[in-house]
Amino acid sequence: MSEGVIILLIALAAVIVMTIGGILYGRRHSRTLDGWLVNSRLMGPFLVWFLLGTEIYTAFTFQGLAGYAYVNGAAAYYNVALNDVAYALGFFLLPAFWLLGRRFSHVTQSDFVASRYQSRGLGIFVALATALIMIGYIDLNIEGLGAVVHVISGGSIAGIWPDVLGFVVLGFAVMFGGIRGNAWQSAIKDILMFIAIVTLFFVVPFHFFHGFGPMFQEFHAKLGSRMVMPGIAPKMGILWLVTTVLLTSMGQWMWPQWFGISYTARGPRSLKLQAVFMPLYQLIKWMVIVIGFAAVLLLGYHKKEGNNVVMMLAGHVLPGWMLAVFTVAAVFSAIVPAGPIIMTSAGLLARNVYQKIWPKTSDATTYRLTRSLVLPITFLALVLAELAPALIVVVLLVAYDFIAQLFPTIVIGGLFWKRATKEGALAGILGGWIVAGWLLLTHEDPWHGINAGFVALIVNLILFFGVSLMTRPADSAFLQTFFETVYPKKRRVSSVGSK
Amino acid sequence: MIRMLTAWLAAVLLVAFLYLGATALWFNRPSPLILGMPPLVFWFLVVPIVTPLVLGTLYLFDRRYNPQQDYFTDASG
Numbered sequence: 001m002s003e004g005v006i007i008l009l010i011a012l013a014a015v016i017v018m019t020i021g022g023i024l025y026g027r028r029h030s031r032t033l034d035g036w037l038v039n040s041r042l043m044g045p046f047l048v049w050f051l052l053g054t055e056i057y058t059a060f061t062f063q064g065l066a067g068y069a070y071v072n073g074a075a076a077y078y079n080v081a082l083n084d085v086a087y088a089l090g091f092f093l094l095p096a097f098w099l100l101g102r103r104f105s106h107v108t109q110s111d112f113v114a115s116r117y118q119s120r121g122l123g124i125f126v127a128l129a130t131a132l133i134m135i136g137y138i139d140l141n142i143e144g145l146g147a148v149v150h151v152i153s154g155g156s157i158a159g160i161w162p163d164v165l166g167f168v169v170l171g172f173a174v175m176f177g178g179i180r181g182n183a184w185q186s187a188i189k190d191i192l193m194f195i196a197i198v199t200l201f202f203v204v205p206f207h208f209f210h211g212f213g214p215m216f217q218e219f220h221a222k223l224g225s226r227m228v229m230p231g232i233a234p235k236m237g238i239l240w241l242v243t244t245v246l247l248t249s250m251g252q253w254m255w256p257q258w259f260g261i262s263y264t265a266r267g268p269r270s271l272k273l274q275a276v277f278m279p280l281y282q283l284i285k286w287m288v289i290v291i292g293f294a295a296v297l298l299l300g301y302h303k304k305e306g307n308n309v310v311m312m313l314a315g316h317v318l319p320g321w322m323l324a325v326f327t328v329a330a331v332f333s334a335i336v337p338a339g340p341i342i343m344t345s346a347g348l349l350a351r352n353v354y355q356k357i358w359p360k361t362s363d364a365t366t367y368r369l370t371r372s373l374v375l376p377i378t379f380l381a382l383v384l385a386e387l388a389p390a391l392i393v394v395v396l397l398v399a400y401d402f403i404a405q406l407f408p409t410i411v412i413g414g415l416f417w418k419r420a421t422k423e424g425a426l427a428g429i430l431g432g433w434i435v436a437g438w439l440l441l442t443h444e445d446p447w448h449g450i451n452a453g454f455v456a457l458i459v460n461l462i463l464f465f466g467v468s469l470m471t472r473p474a475d476s477a478f479l480q481t482f483f484e485t486v487y488p489k490k491r492r493v494s495s496v497g498s499k
Numbered sequence: 500m501i502r503m504l505t506a507w508l509a510a511v512l513l514v515a516f517l518y519l520g521a522t523a524l525w526f527n528r529p530s531p532l533i534l535g536m537p538p539l540v541f542w543f544l545v546v547p548i549v550t551p552l553v554l555g556t557l558y559l560f561d562r563r564y565n566p567q568q569d570y571f572t573d574a575s576g
């Protein structure tokens with residue numbers, strides 16, 4: 001039996017143990033839809049930290065980002081900037097979503113939209129559209145898993161089996177464990193991932209370059225075109241960086257799973273503290289980008305193999321036992337983040353589509369339906385990954401361009417502008433999606449150096465404001481109550497002295 | 500609440516400026532090396548460390564002035 005197969009078996013055993021642990025831990029807390037999806041809004045800062053982290057630090061961070069730096073050079077820094085600008089935005093947005101969720105019993109993003117705009121139809125539309133976009137996003141993690149298994153097995157394990165295995169484990173873990181089980185798996189995954197990346201970050205310079213100083217000197221001497229923007233990626237200049245970071249940082253909190261994760265928190269203060277400390281996580285991304293640059297010097301430039309460079313370097317420099325730890329971390333970075341995405345997709349389809357169309361459906365039935373949708377959704381993602389990988393690549397490329405089009409509806413209309421209407425929201429979203437789709441299909445991304453999704457967002461905003469001003473807003477008494485939840489008029493007298 | 504919103508917007512703009520404006524104005528060049536690192540490598544190491552300081556200051560301000568506090572359900576941090 002080859003070393004690669006032994007390492008994969010160790011990784012598989014670790015996955016099974018952690019999955020059973022997640023199931024046992026999560027089962028006690030997962031007997032209602034509220035408990036299963038949002039942990040009855042009782043999760044403390046420690047677990048929320050890891051839940052937030054796990055959705056950002058995925059297979060893409062572990063493998064794709066190094067590959068992106070390897071192929072596109074300094075443009076990869078957009079990925080460090082986007083999350084930190086998003087955390088600054090999230091400092092206010094996530095607690096506001098939480099306050100509204102608690103006041104109006106929202107469990108999903110669609111609940112929020114339907115409630116704010118007093119429109120069941122808009123809620124169903126948003127639920128369906130985002131559930132479909134998310135199924136495409138799940139496949140990012142299938143691809144990551146496949147890349148790990150392919151490299152570690154030396155190419156001997158191929159085909160659909162790594163993906164099938166990963167999604168059987170994931171499907172059952174999510175179905176039985178719920179969000180609480182996933183949070184503990186996330187904690188272990190993030191710790192392993194941290195150990196793996198930091199180890200490689202220190203081993204590579206000393207093993208190949210005799211230290212950090214000589215390595216950075218070589219970057220300077222031999223990779224000059226990769227150290228600046230646009231450098232080797234002529235379409236990715238500073239204007240692209242600015243518009244991409246603005247678009248994606250606004251888009252980050254529009255992914256429906258973030259609503260679910262913010263609702264899990266015990267209170268808004270937990271969420272604010274996450275916003276303060278999460279930027280430190282970005283140092284991991286910085287290390288991954290540096291590893292990607294080093295890979296250019298060490299492995300040469302083979303554009304198609306970009307996603308494999310981290311695993312290839314790990315295979316070169318790490319001893320067998322450390323490579324096993326690295327592989328477990330890489331496998332979990334693919335499997336664990338897909339959990340909240342699958343749960344959110346299932347919740348949206350059951351609660352915000354099925355139950356809204358057939359309102360007599362009881363909450364208990366909706367909960368059972370949500371759990372029973374986990375495996376079909378996982379399977380659909382698997383089928384898509386195997387049958388239409390080219391489609392998946394397109395979906396992933398455009399996912400942020402599309403999801404960010406919800407920003408005017410959810411943030412501007414949902415938290416700041418009472419005059420926004422459901423017609424304005426729908427016109428903006430559809431207009432944005434059409435423009436984004438058109439620019440992408442005609443290969444006009446970036447458009448004159450501007451991210452295509454950002455151009456679409458400008459069109460979206462014009463439609464959102466224009467159509468809203470021409471149509472009637474929701475009931476003013478309801479809007480008064482809704483907005484007062486976010487903007488209380490004054491502090492409670494009894495607590496002023498204690499603050 | 501306006502005071503808190505203004506502080507939040509200022510923090511967002513400052514973080515965005517550090518990553519985008521400062522990058523464009525001062526660090527998007529191949530040389531000279533800063534602390535032995537190419538300028539962009541150096542800058543994208545510094546900003547993730549500075550950002551928690553910015554948001555931490557905002558947190559302290561928010562805890563003092565945000566009227567939403569009374570509707571929070573978790574212990575004060």
